Amino acid sequence: MSEVKKIATRDSYGNALVELAQNGADDLVVLDADLAGATKTGIFKKAYPDRHFNCGIAECNMVGVAAGLSTMGLVPFASSFAMFAAGRAFEQIRNSVGYPHLNVKIAATHGGISVGEDGASHQCCEDFALMRSIPGMIVMCPSDDVEAKAAVKAAYAYEGPVYVRFGRLAVPVFHDAARFSFEIGKGEQLTEGNDVAIIATGLMVNEALIAAESLKAQGIHARVINICTIKPLDEELVLKAARECGKVITCEEHSIIGGLGEAVAALLSEKCPTRLRRVGVNDEFGHSGPAAALLKQFGLSAEHIEQVAKEMLNG
Amino acid sequence: MTEELKLDLKKKACQVRMGIIESTHGAKAGHPGGSLSAAEMFTYLYNKELRVDPKAPRDPNRDRFVLSKGHTAPGLYAALAYRGFFPVADLPTLRHIDSYLQGHPNMNTVPGVDMSTGSLGQGISAAAGMAKGAKYLGKDINVYTLLGDGEIAEGEVWEAMLFAAHYHLDNFCMIVDLNGLQIDGRTCDVMNTAPVDEKAKAFGFHVVEINGHDFDEIERAFAEFHACAHKPTCILMHTTKGKGVSFMENQAGWHGKAPNDEEYKQAMGELNAAMAELEAAK
Numbered sequence: 001m002s003e004v005k006k007i008a009t010r011d012s013y014g015n016a017l018v019e020l021a022q023n024g025a026d027d028l029v030v031l032d033a034d035l036a037g038a039t040k041t042g043i044f045k046k047a048y049p050d051r052h053f054n055c056g057i058a059e060c061n062m063v064g065v066a067a068g069l070s071t072m073g074l075v076p077f078a079s080s081f082a083m084f085a086a087g088r089a090f091e092q093i094r095n096s097v098g099y100p101h102l103n104v105k106i107a108a109t110h111g112g113i114s115v116g117e118d119g120a121s122h123q124c125c126e127d128f129a130l131m132r133s134i135p136g137m138i139v140m141c142p143s144d145d146v147e148a149k150a151a152v153k154a155a156y157a158y159e160g161p162v163y164v165r166f167g168r169l170a171v172p173v174f175h176d177a178a179r180f181s182f183e184i185g186k187g188e189q190l191t192e193g194n195d196v197a198i199i200a201t202g203l204m205v206n207e208a209l210i211a212a213e214s215l216k217a218q219g220i221h222a223r224v225i226n227i228c229t230i231k232p233l234d235e236e237l238v239l240k241a242a243r244e245c246g247k248v249i250t251c252e253e254h255s256i257i258g259g260l261g262e263a264v265a266a267l268l269s270e271k272c273p274t275r276l277r278r279v280g281v282n283d284e285f286g287h288s289g290p291a292a293a294l295l296k297q298f299g300l301s302a303e304h305i306e307q308v309a310k311e312m313l314n315g
Numbered sequence: 316m317t318e319e320l321k322l323d324l325k326k327k328a329c330q331v332r333m334g335i336i337e338s339t340h341g342a343k344a345g346h347p348g349g350s351l352s353a354a355e356m357f358t359y360l361y362n363k364e365l366r367v368d369p370k371a372p373r374d375p376n377r378d379r380f381v382l383s384k385g386h387t388a389p390g391l392y393a394a395l396a397y398r399g400f401f402p403v404a405d406l407p408t409l410r411h412i413d414s415y416l417q418g419h420p421n422m423n424t425v426p427g428v429d430m431s432t433g434s435l436g437q438g439i440s441a442a443a444g445m446a447k448g449a450k451y452l453g454k455d456i457n458v459y460t461l462l463g464d465g466e467i468a469e470g471e472v473w474e475a476m477l478f479a480a481h482y483h484l485d486n487f488c489m490i491v492d493l494n495g496l497q498i499d500g501r502t503c504d505v506m507n508t509a510p511v512d513e514k515a516k517a518f519g520f521h522v523v524e525i526n527g528h529d530f531d532e533i534e535r536a537f538a539e540f541h542a543c544a545h546k547p548t549c550i551l552m553h554t555t556k557g558k559g560v561s562f563m564e565n566q567a568g569w570h571g572k573a574p575n576d577e578e579y580k581q582a583m584g585e586l587n588a589a590m591a592e593l594e595a596a597k
Contacts, residue, residue: 029451053447056481061440061474068444071422071430072452073375076444091434092471096441100422100431 006170010109012148014040031078039079063092082108086127098134111165112253116291123286129258131163138162139231143205146175150182187234193221197241200251210302242274256280328358334393340579341407348569350390352494352554357394369399383438384463385419400427436469446487465497479547480519487547494556520549527552
C-alpha cells in the first residue's frame with residue numbers, strides 16, 4: 001500500500017493563490033509581513049511578483065493597507081503567522097476590516113502548537129477565539145490540502161471579511177479532490193455512527209478519523225464531523241449529531257477557551273443540552289519540541305480522543 | 316490665490332466652525348478642539364483640493380480622504396455637509412442613537428466618508444493602502460490623510476510611513492495637525508513627538524511646514540505635493556486648537572467636551588460676528 005500523501009495546508013494556500021490568479025482572479029493581490037517563504041505566499045510572489053506586496057515586519061500596518069486596497073476594488077489576502085495576524089493585529093482587523101465589513105482575507109499560517117520548535121511565542125492557540133468575537137467575520141480552519149485549496153477559493157469568492165488558518169506541519173490528504181465540494185458554513189460528516197459524535201477542525205479531523213477507526217474495531221461507532229467553518233457554525237449538522245449520538249467530543253488545535261469547543265458547547269447548551277468533552281489545549285502555553293511529539297503531549301492525538309470517547313461511554 | 320477666492324474659503328471655514336459647534340452642542344458630546352483647529356484644512360480639501368463629487372460619493376476614480384484622527388468627525392461632517400454630501404440640518408443629530416452621523420466616521424453610513432476610523436494610528440495605514448491600490452491600478456488618484464500630533468505617538472503611524480516611502484507613493488499626502496495639545500495636556504509634556512519635520516524627512520517624506528489657518532500656505536503646500544515625484548508628502552500644519560471660539564482656543568479641556576447652552580450661544584455669537592465681518596469685507 002502506498003504511503004498517504006502529506007501536504008501542509010500553508011502550501012495548499014500558496015498554490016491556491018496561484019490557481020486563482022491563473023483562473024481570472026485579476027483583482028487578487030497578496031500581502032505579507034516578511035514571512036513569504038514560510039506562509040508560502042512566496043509561491044504566488046514567484047508567479048506574480050507585481051501583485052505581491054511585502055509590508056515588512058509591520059502586521060498592524062499590513063492589515064490597514066489591506067483594508068485600503070479593498071476599498072479600491074481589489075481583493076487582498078494578507079498573511080503572517082496566526083500569532084501576529086490574529087494576535088498582534090487584532091484591533092486593526094476589528095476596527096479597519098471587521099467594523100466596515102471590508103472584503104479583506106486574513107490568511108494566517110502556523111496556527112496551533114504544531115508550529116513546533118519555535119515554542120510558545122509562536123504557537124497561536126487563541127486565534128479562533130479572537131476572530132470569532134468579531135461581528136461578521138467568517139472563521140475557517142481547513143483539515144487537509146484538498147479542503148484548504150477549496151477554502152481559499154471560497155474565501156476569494158465571498159464578499160466580506162474572512163479569517164483562514166493554515167498549518168505549518170505536513171498533514172495527510174484524506175479528501176478525494178475529484179468528489180469534494182465545499183461551501184462556507186457547511187460541515188461534513190465523514191463516518192456513520194450513533195455512539196458518540198467527534199466534531200473536529202483542522203489537523204484534528206484526521207486524528208478523529210484514526211480514533212474512529214480504532215473505536216470501530218472495538219465495536220464503538222463514532223460519527224466524525226469535520227467543521228472547517230468555525231463561524232458561522234453548521235448548527236444543523238452539530239445538533240443532529242448531538243440528538244442522534246447523545247455524546248459529543250470536540251477536537252481542535254486551539255485553546256479550549258473560545259474556539260470550536262466553546263462554539264459547540266454554547267449551541268448545545270441553548271438548543272440541545274448534551275454531554276460534551278472538549279479536546280484542545282487546556283488553558284496553557286506550549287513549548288519547543290517536534291510538532292508530532294507536542295501534539296501527543298498536549299493530548300491532540302487519536303489516542304487521546306479514543307480515550308475520552310471510552311470514558312464518556314463508560315461514564 | 317485671488318482675494319475673492321480666499322474670502323470665499325474663509326466664509327466656508329467659518330461655516331464649518333459653526334457646523335462643528337452645532338453638531339457637538341446637539342450631541343452634548345464630541346471633539347470640538349481638534350475639529351476647529353483643522354477647519355481651514357477641511358474647507359480647502361473639500362472645496363479646492365479633492366476631486367470629489369457630492370452627487371457621486373462612491374465614484375471609483377475620486378480622490379480619497381481618510382480622517383485618521385477620527386475623533387474630529389465634527390469637522391469632517393461639517394465640511395461634507397456644506398459641500399452637499401448630506402443635509403446641513405442633520406449635523407445636530409451627531410452621536411444621536413438614531414443618527415447616521417456616528418461619533419467617529421463610518422464609511423458605510425455617512426456619504427462622502429472614505430474610511431471608517433476612530434482608533435488612532437489606523438487611518439493612515441488604510442490611506443497608504445488606497446494610494447498603493449491607485450498606483451497598482453494605474454489610476455490618477457490622490458489620497459490624503461489627516462492626523463493629530465498626539466496620534467503620531469502610535470507606532471503604526473511610522474509603519475505606514477515606512478510603507479508609503481518604500482513604495483514611492485507620491486500620490487500620498489499625510490497632514491499632521493500640530494495644535495500642540497491632546498487629552499491629557501500639552502503634547503510636549505504627555506509624549507513629545509517633536510521634531511516631527513526631521514522625523515518625517517528621515518522617513519523619506521517631502522516635508523512642508525505651514526500655518527494651517529492660512530489658505531495661501533495651504534495652497535502652496537498642496538502645490539508642493541503635486542510637484543513632488545517618487546516620494547510621499549507630509550504637510551505639517553501649525554494650528555491653534557479650538558481656533559475661532561475664544562474660550563476654546565489653546566485649552567486642552569476642549570479636546571473632547573461639548574459646549575453647554577450658554578457656551579453654545581457665546582460660540583455662535585462669535586462665529587456669526589466673524590461671518591458678518593467677512594460678509595462686510597465683500
